[in-house]
Amino acid sequence: MDWLRALLDTVSNPVFYKLTLSSATPLLFAALGGLYSEKTGVTNIALEGIMLLGAFFGIVGSAFTGNPWIGVLLAMVAGIGIASLHAWASIRFCANQIVSATALILLAQGLTGFLLEPVFGQPGSTPIFNRVSEIRLSFLGKETFLYKMIGTLSPFVYIVFALVIVTWILINKTRLGLRMRAVGENPEAADTLGINVFKIRYFGVIMSGLLAGLGGAYLSVGELGQFSENMTGGKGFIALAALILGNWSPVGAMWASLLFGVAQALNEQLQSNPILSIPSTAKPLFNLLPFVITLIVVGGFVGKTRSPAASGTPYEKRG
């Protein structure tokens, strides 16, 4: 009974919904990024590394100009930069995409750790700089449920949900989207019809860098105004899981990210709930909630998911 009461307590708390959204946002950015890349047939498990680099350069931009939005811009550029390396290796040289992406994750971890000292004069973490401030919807009335729920969200949250719509339209309703899907399903056929497979794939991978970079920027200049080593903490990999769980569709990835967000928010609210008397040594178990929920959902409710057919195989022109 206590559990039920605690659960009711949680879902009737407006901040629960706010935390769901803010936990889902970085995942959704990276998942959408992965979507662009995989739709064109290039797997990109480097999302984690790209996010980390984005987070770092976001803070660099904010630190040196005082304007966090310049940081966001710089994060996108950095994301594009590192993703281009992945594109170059895996499209131009047909390298194994898993290997190339793994190398990039290690590169990003090493580079950000190394650069902290020369750029900020201290290892480990940066001082606190300006961050993107929340959009306050004061017209909702300060004490209302709705205000507490969505009244103080970061602009990133609005951006990412807008991107879901944009991506859906791009993939499903435009010529470019059709070409992307063609290249991801059957590059030979697409090539025969005169589509430049390489160009489309470059576009996909570079977009993934841009979006994952944005996701990283959300963590640093969006939420904290500060960068610390390895601050992404595996979010890039969870985003990858969200992409697969969402069956490689933008809307699916959104629901999957929100599911992880719900699990995360539940974890935080339930742990601290005074109704449940749980010894502190058992509390860390709550942090497994997102993973347990994933297992249950993937194993029990979602049918077979299908990736783009040519995803992961390099394309070599014949003849």
Next chain:
Amino acid sequence: MKRVLVLALVLLVSTMFFGNFIVTMVTDTGGLGDQSFNDGTWAGVKTAEEELGITAKVVQSYEQADYVPNLSNAAKESKVVIAVGFMMEDALKQVAPQYPNVYFVGIDISETGIPNVKTYTFKEHECAFLAGFLAAAMTETDVLGFIGGIPIPPVQRFEWGYRAGVIMWNDLFNDDVQVLIGYTQSFTDSQKGKTMTEAQYSQGADIVFAAAGLCGLGTFEAAKSAGEGFYAIGVDVDQDHLAPGRILTSAMKGVNMASYYAVKDAYEGFFEGGHENLGLVEGGATLSEMKYTRDIIPAWVLVMLKGLETMAIEGEFVVPDSEAGVEAFLQ
């Protein structure tokens, strides 16, 4: 006689040039820049470096598998090796006996029984007790929050002491302040620190104490965003300046003191293996000076804190350092 003098001189010169006294600190995975105990320990080593002219080095550990190789490599080229953090206990016990001529210092590590190892633990519960009492005095909502990293003994002692402080307040003033408790299972994920703090604020807490390494930076950011009426409490070192006015106080442990004296003793030849548990009495567990918040705390609360501190030092009551102890406290 002359020959002996020359020999002595040569020895002296050669030790000055070649026998440089090297102190190497090996961090745990939190690493330097944690604004917390790694940085605190390093500050103590730096003080010793400036004062004694030794050479101080630092080696970062990125994962737990790094502990043993990092300690061994450090031992090969240093006179003193400092292992920072409870998680390094096993690695220290494994490496130290292999280098009997090197002095090992363990911070947050309990008695090892190895002759060339000096370990320090801290009575975190004693400073956390004062922080808990202060928070209970300052809360407007009668609800407080506590966020721990991973529930290892040094972190749990913060929790127990904090709760004991609240129990003391409730007992003295017949009040009913309660504490919400959460663990992030991480010392590095600052976003999680922020969201968990927001969760506790939404459940009625207005002061949240974060004993969770870098996650605490997220707590401070949450306190800043929430603004007027919401506070955080810092940990390990004086963190008050990280969000001036929003951090009520910091529950500090004297890691810098421990590392400084250990290095100094080793340098001057007084190093002795063994264990020390530092608390209020030794200045190993204290509250910060509250530079930015002193003005908003009523004078009588500060006086009471001082009084409780004296009483604890004189042994009028013992701050509990276990779950059972907290439950039985003042019963």
